[in-house]
Amino acid sequence: DQQVKQNSPSLSVQEGRISILNCDYTNSMFDYFLWYKKYPAEGPTFLISISSIKDKNEDGRFTVFLNKSAKHLSLHIVPSQPGDSAVYFCAATSSGNTPLVFGKGTRLSVIA
Amino acid sequence: NAGVTQTPKFRVLKTGQSMTLLCAQDMNHEYMYWYRQDPGMGLRLIHYSVGEGTTAKGEVPDGYNVSRLKKQNFLLGLESAAPSQTSVYFCASIRGFRTEAFFGQGTRLTVV
Numbered sequence A: 001d002q003q004v005k006q007n008s009p010s011l012s013v014q015e016g017r018i019s020i021l022n023c024d025y026t027n028s029m030f031d032y033f034l035w036y037k038k039y040p041a042e043g044p045t046f047l048i049s050i051s052s053i054k055d056k057n058e059d060g061r062f063t064v065f066l067n068k069s070a071k072h073l074s075l076h077i078v079p080s081q082p083g084d085s086a087v088y089f090c091a092a093t094s095s096g097n098t099p100l101v102f103g104k105g106t107r108l109s110v111i112a
Numbered sequence B: 001n002a003g004v005t006q007t008p009k010f011r012v013l014k015t016g017q018s019m020t021l022l023c024a025q026d027m028n029h030e031y032m033y034w035y036r037q038d039p040g041m042g043l044r045l046i047h048y049s050v051g052e053g054t055t056a057k058g059e060v061p062d063g064y065n066v067s068r069l070k071k072q073n074f075l076l077g078l079e080s081a082a083p084s085q086t087s088v089y090f091c092a093s094i095r096g097f098r099t100e101a102f103f104g105q106g107t108r109l110t111v112v
Helices: none
Strands: A010-014 A019-025 A032-038 A045-051 A056-059 A062-067 A072-077 A086-093 A106-111 B004-007 B010-013 B019-025 B031-038 B042-049 B064-067 B073-078 B087-094 B101-103 B107-111
Touching: A010 A019, A019 A032, A019 A086, A019 A106, A032 A062, A045 A056, A045 A062, A045 A072, A045 B101, A072 A086, B004 B087, B019 B031, B019 B087, B019 B107, B031 B073, B042 B064, B042 B073, B073 B087
Parallel strands: A010 A106, B010 B107
Antiparallel strands: A019 A072, A032 A045, A032 A086, A056 A062, A062 A072, A086 A106, B004 B019, B019 B073, B031 B042, B031 B087, B064 B073, B087 B101, B087 B107
16 A cells, blocks of 8 residues: 555646645654655655654745645645756655655656 | 765666676665666665665565675675566665665666
8 A cells, every 4th residue: 555645647837837746645654754856867866855843844946845634745846947857756754764655756847 | 975876777687587786875874775666656665774784675575685784785686587577776875764865876677
């Protein structure tokens, strides 16, 4: 059973607009969440994270929102740029020796 | 600073052959992981290690073995390769839980 779900396999957005990528989780023990970006033929690279004690974290154009009661997080990219076109993975972990659990990813295409 | 290096980058195996994938990190990280990425499946954890001399099974461990004899290296072995093991394999290392994971560039393995 999937513990981290990204229900949208793909998303297309126009350059300059907002991109919103969604992620849901089922394990209530998860308390730390991360987003990774992956370009073709490269390894995933860390983008932004959020602890369960917060409901928002910003880093430049990237903001992650966490709704613990809904077990939902989202990544907002504003403004979207063509270089943001990639696959985005949501990941979660918890205290203790719990490895990162990844969602299936969402392919973002930013159209110029 | 190399980060996480995977060897080899590409490999074609015949069914039944064996091979070892090497992951090396120079960041003195305690935790190391092996994931596989398949289309539509995201990143699935094969095995992981929480320190030198330790290994543990992940979500999809069957058909693989691992060893962590030195802190900086994490080896993934396929004793008898099967076409179902055709995938892209990623190694990652983490300083500690609730921190970002650093990924290698991946190994594309094809079993024919």
